[in-house]
Amino acid sequence: MENILEVNNLTFAYNKDHNVFENLQFSIKKETVSLILGSSSCGKTTLIRLLTGILPSNNNITVNGVSLNNKTVKDYMLLFGVVFSDDNYLFLTETVIDEIAYPLENLSYSKKEINERIQELVNLLQLDDCINKRINELSSFEQVKVLIATSIAHHPKIIFLDNILEGLTNSEVQKIFTILNKIKKDISIVITSTSLDYILNFDEVVVLGNKKILTTGTPKEVLTMDNELAKLGFAIPKMIDLSLKLAFYGVVDDVITDVDRMVDVLWK
């Protein structure tokens, strides 16, 4: 599969004495939901700021093979959608409709185009129950769906969702992944997290730590490094921990996070 995003030798520091990254090199494939996994303070949010042009990155990033050097703010807007986990950045308007319309208005979409696009997003993201609500009336789950809608409204190539799964129940997270797997055919998705909880839902994982990329691969490939991940401070989720240990003893031969399935596999 082709790469949508390539990062080459990216080094960054907020001040001269302390690099956040040193010669970062990784890529994100098209039509995937990818995880950038990193422990606390390793620079996940900083990385997203660099990738989306909020911080300068000095010609180290290409999208669809084209360098982001000398791109304008509008170019960045058209390429990327982004949601940061910090509440200060989350919502800019008071209603769901206004929130989704906002980026489209900024890009001079007509009223007709905006209304059509909002309707498409309502169907895609199952927003029927909340489309007419005010932002402060939304549940956490509805907030996440509205944020995703806003980030993809303008048909970007990639969206970055910084720590967006925080605070959702397990069932809600699975619903979000159902939606993301529909979206990824047109828009590649990158999520950052400190948690391995939902790692099996991702297509690819990039592990960030100690100022560099520690490894990349499929979720199961990354989970073979469970001891190293634990040393880096990641809490291994219970069912993954159980699966890996049972696999060590030859009781199971796969990583199983669904409890029902685990029961069926253990006691056939």
Add this chain to the structure above:
Amino acid sequence: MEIVFEHVSYHNALNDISIKITSNNITGIYHNHDLIKLLKNPKLVEKGMITINDEKYKYNNKLVSIINYKEPFYTARVIDEILFNAKIRGYQNDNIKTKIESLLDELGLDRDILNKVVHTLSTTEKYLIKIVANLIYEPRIIIFERLMDNLDAYHQKKWQQLIMRLKNEDKIIIISSNKCDTLYDITDEIIIVNKAKLLIQGKTDDVYTKEIKLLLKNKIDVPSFPLLTYLASTKKNVNLFYRKDVRDVIKDVYKSVS
């Protein structure tokens, strides 16, 4: 100390809820923010009453701390934020600096974080500083309105140790989370509201072992290991103990499949 909700109704979110929350306990509230909304602003109560030690409950920012990692910071530097939180509550203590450093140590934070600018902090650091800023004035009621679910293992352990220390100081501690596994691990009591009605309040270990059928019937998430035990019994007639530690689960499973 106890907080009592007596037949409380609010909006369409809470309907005739009666619960009691006591000190020396860590009380978990699963997937519901409205109970805490009312503790922040009891005037929103439409029917019923909230009392504290049999007196009408009024929000008092010196008594109550509400920790939400998504709340904004009000100052530029970490030390200023912590001192500001103390100052607006009229908290005075000659040893406040020592107290701050002690809390930082308890949470596994370097003391040089005090001079950092808040917008340079990571999400985890912001959360932990919020905790310090909200504990410095020694509140009696501590509410984790939005528990940060994805702390790394080191800071999670430090936070849990801090909570256990506070629990033994006759404080009311309430933790709101959407992650039942987290609540199962750390809370003594759990409150579950479903479709505006109280579904259950009880000892966490009892709720998540004896009431699983009720939870599943109401489509409430159940923590992984109790669910494993429950399904092993109901689906496969395999009897395991209810466990929290993965090593114990592995021993039980291994014995049963060998």
